[in-house]
Amino acid sequence: xxxxxxIFGLSSLVLFSACDKDFVVDHSVEADYxxxxxxxxxxxxxxxxxxxxxxxxxxxxxxxxxxxxTQENLAKILLEVQLNELKDPHVYPLEQLDKQVxxxxxxxxxxxxxxxLFQEIDIIKQGHFYTYGTVKTHNDxxxxxINSFNSNVGGTSSLGVEEGVLAINTIVQxxxxxxxxxxxxxxRSYAGGTNYVPRYIAQRFLxxxxxxxxxxxxxxxxxxxxxxxxxxxxxxxxxxxxIALLSNxxxxxxxxxxxxxxxQRDNLVHIGSRSLGCSGNVTHKDLSNGWxxxxxxxRTEFPDGTSYFKEGITPSIVVKNDPTYGExxxxxxxxxxxxxxLL
Numbered sequence: 384x385x386x387x388x389x390i391f392g393l394s395s396l397v398l399f400s401a402c403d404k405d406f407v408v409d410h411s412v413e414a415d416y417x418x419x420x421x422x423x424x425x426x427x428x429x430x431x432x433x434x435x436x437x438x439x440x441x442x443x444x445x446x447x448x449x450x451x452x453t454q455e456n457l458a459k460i461l462l463e464v465q466l467n468e469l470k471d472p473h474v475y476p477l478e479q480l481d482k483q484v485x486x487x488x489x490x491x492x493x494x495x496x497x498x499x500l501f502q503e504i505d506i507i508k509q510g511h512f513y514t515y516g517t518v519k520t521h522n523d524x525x526x527x528x529i530n531s532f533n534s535n536v537g538g539t540s541s542l543g544v545e546e547g548v549l550a551i552n553t554i555v556q557x558x559x560x561x562x563x564x565x566x567x568x569x570x571r572s573y574a575g576g577t578n579y580v581p582r583y584i585a586q587r588f589l590x591x592x593x594x595x596x597x598x599x600x601x602x603x604x605x606x607x608x609x610x611x612x613x614x615x616x617x618x619x620x621x622x623x624x625x626i627a628l629l630s631n632x633x634x635x636x637x638x639x640x641x642x643x644x645x646x647q648r649d650n651l652v653h654i655g656s657r658s659l660g661c662s663g664n665v666t667h668k669d670l671s672n673g674w675x676x677x678x679x680x681x682r683t684e685f686p687d688g689t690s691y692f693k694e695g696i697t698p699s700i701v702v703k704n705d706p707t708y709g710e711x712x713x714x715x716x717x718x719x720x721x722x723x724x725l726l
Contacts, residue, residue: 390584392590402596412452415670419442419461422668426601428682429471429663432692440468441465454672465676470693472661473633474677490506490682494695495703496634497530497654498571502713503722507557512547515554517561518718524725525563525621526718527554530572532580544545544583552586552617559620564726567718568645569629571655575636577664578611584627590623593647594686601680610686613644627721630698640683642696647686652724655717656703657695683702700724 423430430437465474467513487533501509504526506516512531518524533545558566568588574581580594585595592614597606599606615622628645630638639658645651666680684690702720705712 418581440455477675496632497704525558525566528569532574565625578640581641587619595644630655635661647652654700656698657697657699660693660695662692
């Protein structure tokens with residue numbers, strides 16, 4: 384028995400020693416650099432949409448990391464990769480990098496990113512999720528501005544729909560009672576998050592069932608495809624009336640998914656300028672030094688297979704506000720054009 388116990392104890396020591404060895408974490412700067420690229424190779428949904436592979440990108444900056452393996456240099460290089468190489472609005476640091484370097488995702492200069500001032504609108508109520516009312520000069524034209532899809536800054540991965548979002552049902556009914564015959568739906572905000580919420584809202588205005596978006600999830604070296612459908616839901620009298628859908632360069636992520644859903648609707652006119660092209664859904668990743676960042680872990684496209692990644696979604700009627708809008712002028716050219724189209 385003693386011999387058996389000794390053998391068992393020796394075996395356990397070898398086993399636990401092996402386990403301890405396997406779970407040793409390399410906290411070096413170079414290890415974190417390589418871990419970042421492992422995430423890109425395995426989980427990044429747009430890894431094949433660039434003129435370089437993720438391994439080629441890793442090798443491009445590896446010499447700089449090896450020559451100067453500091454946290455500050457790592458932050459500098461990762462931001463360079465994110466902002467100037469990948470140029471994906473969904474790939475960004477979630478916090479200050481070791482409190483040394485922080486650069487916000489840059490908005491391309493050719494995008495028009497003005498939010499509405501509501502000067503043309505008789506506002507009934509203004510809140511976190513929606514601002515709604517009627518057009519001052521034509522009170523039979525309703526107006527709904529979607530400010531947010533959730534209460535969390537930067538979006539949410541929740542599959543649920545918050546109570547504030549559900550208010551769209553009472554908003555629709557209230558506008559109907561006021562005699563609204565046509566509608567402006569304004570998506571010029573940075574509302575983002577899971578596609579469940581944009582789809583929920585859009586289904587209050589749709590008149591038919593249709594596929595509105597393809598989504599691809601990384602699965603090893605390949606991808607799993609999912610086709611997303613929308614269909615009429617809720618009690619709404621705005622399924623067949625004419626709707627003017629407004630968007631611009633601050634329409635992104637979940638907002639662009641909302642556009643995809645609304646574009647399946649009949650009797651719709653899309654006005655504004657191209658959206659940001661911030662496609663897909665995101666997940667969060669961590670490095671061993673505690674830094675966290677967002678990564679695009681699914682890619683989305685039009686139902687016909689056309690990608691809008693970094694290209695955005697361009698309206699059928701292109702209208703931009705003046706650079707002085709919100710500063711010295713308050714004339715909203717998009718709302719003015721929407722009124723013309725709805726009369």
